[in-house]
Amino acid sequence: MCRGSLDARIPAVTAAPPTGEPALRLTGLRRDYGERTVLAGIEVELAAGASLVVLGPNGAGKTTLLRILATLLRPSGGEATVLGCGLPSEAWKLRGRIGYLGHEPLLYRDLSGRENLRFQARLQGLASEAAESRIEELLRAVAMERRADERVAELSAGMRQRLSICRCVLHEPELLLLDEPDSNLDTEGRELARALIGSHPGRSRVIVTHDPERHLAEADHVLRLGIGETAVVS
Numbered sequence: 001m002c003r004g005s006l007d008a009r010i011p012a013v014t015a016a017p018p019t020g021e022p023a024l025r026l027t028g029l030r031r032d033y034g035e036r037t038v039l040a041g042i043e044v045e046l047a048a049g050a051s052l053v054v055l056g057p058n059g060a061g062k063t064t065l066l067r068i069l070a071t072l073l074r075p076s077g078g079e080a081t082v083l084g085c086g087l088p089s090e091a092w093k094l095r096g097r098i099g100y101l102g103h104e105p106l107l108y109r110d111l112s113g114r115e116n117l118r119f120q121a122r123l124q125g126l127a128s129e130a131a132e133s134r135i136e137e138l139l140r141a142v143a144m145e146r147r148a149d150e151r152v153a154e155l156s157a158g159m160r161q162r163l164s165i166c167r168c169v170l171h172e173p174e175l176l177l178l179d180e181p182d183s184n185l186d187t188e189g190r191e192l193a194r195a196l197i198g199s200h201p202g203r204s205r206v207i208v209t210h211d212p213e214r215h216l217a218e219a220d221h222v223l224r225l226g227i228g229e230t231a232v233v234s
Contacts, residue, residue: 021084023048023175023204024069028078031064038064042078042231044223048174051205053215056225062208063103063179065225069206070100070177083174096124099173101181101197105164109153113144113163116152117170124171131170138166142192157184165193176205182214190214 022045029042038061046052054062067073069082071091080087085094100106107116114135121131139145142162152160161184168176176197182190199205199218209215216222224232 021048022046022081023050023083024052024206025081026078027080029065029068029075029080030077031061031068031073032076037076039068039075039225039231042223044221044233046204046206046221048204049202050220051199051207051218052221052223053212053219054206054208054223054225055212057227060225060227062225066100066102066177066179066206066208069175070098070102071095072100096171097173098175098177099168099171100177101164101168102179103183105152105160106167107152107160107163110151112149112151113155113159113166114139114148116163117166120167120170126171134170135166138170138196141196142166143188158186158189161185162189162192165196169196174203176203178205179208180210181207182209182211 024044024046026042026044029039029044030037031039042065044052054065056062064073068075068080068087071087071094074088082094083097085091087094107113108119111119117135117138118131121128121135126134136145139148142165144159144162144166147155147159152163155163165181168178178197181193181197185193197205207215207219212222222234224234
């Protein structure tokens with residue numbers, strides 16, 4: 001695929017206005033599962049518009065950290081502030097400002113891709129006319145416009161991942177939380193995805209990955225988690 005044709009299908013990203021507030025501030029963050037501590041004493045500050053890559057072996061707590069930031073899990077201790085909102089007390093203020101891409105596609109299998117995105121647009125309170133335009137832009141951006149009316153259950157894992165990326169950025173969030181964003185994507189899919197969830201001025205990102213070579217070049221900071229070890233930020 002030539003670069004010109006790719007650029008033509010990439011929808012614009014609206015940069016969030018600068019606030020001076022860091023995108024992320026974690027102080028002594030802890031998460032326990034019963035008597036087992038998964039995250040202990042995490043200390044991170046990420047400037048608005050910056051990217052944090054999270055590395056570590058299986059079981060180190062990478063996905064747990066991302067789910068806390070996405071307001072899906074409550075921290076067991078410490079302090080977490082995301083886009084100026086304290087967690088968990090102000091989680092309700094965040095849900096329209098973050099985009100979460102997890103291991104599961106979070107798509108209804110009996111609905112089509114387009115129907116899933118329309119449903120997500122309603123959840124985000126997007127006006128119907130603007131939502132339809134945005135949905136079509138995103139479907140073109142990931143080369144899914146011809147398959148968008150098929151049931152999600154009939155699509156390949158890679159196509160579902162492309163739709164999940166559309167869902168994640170549909171409402172133009174200020175912060176992207178990306179858990180293995182390249183999962184199930186071929187070379188073309190990764191290139192198309194990068195255009196939507198790559199680095200953009202004014203948008204912050206936290207990226208969990210087992211393949212640092214694809215993401216470290218765009219990282220402003222790296223958080224290394226270990227099992228039973230102190231987290232290290234660089």
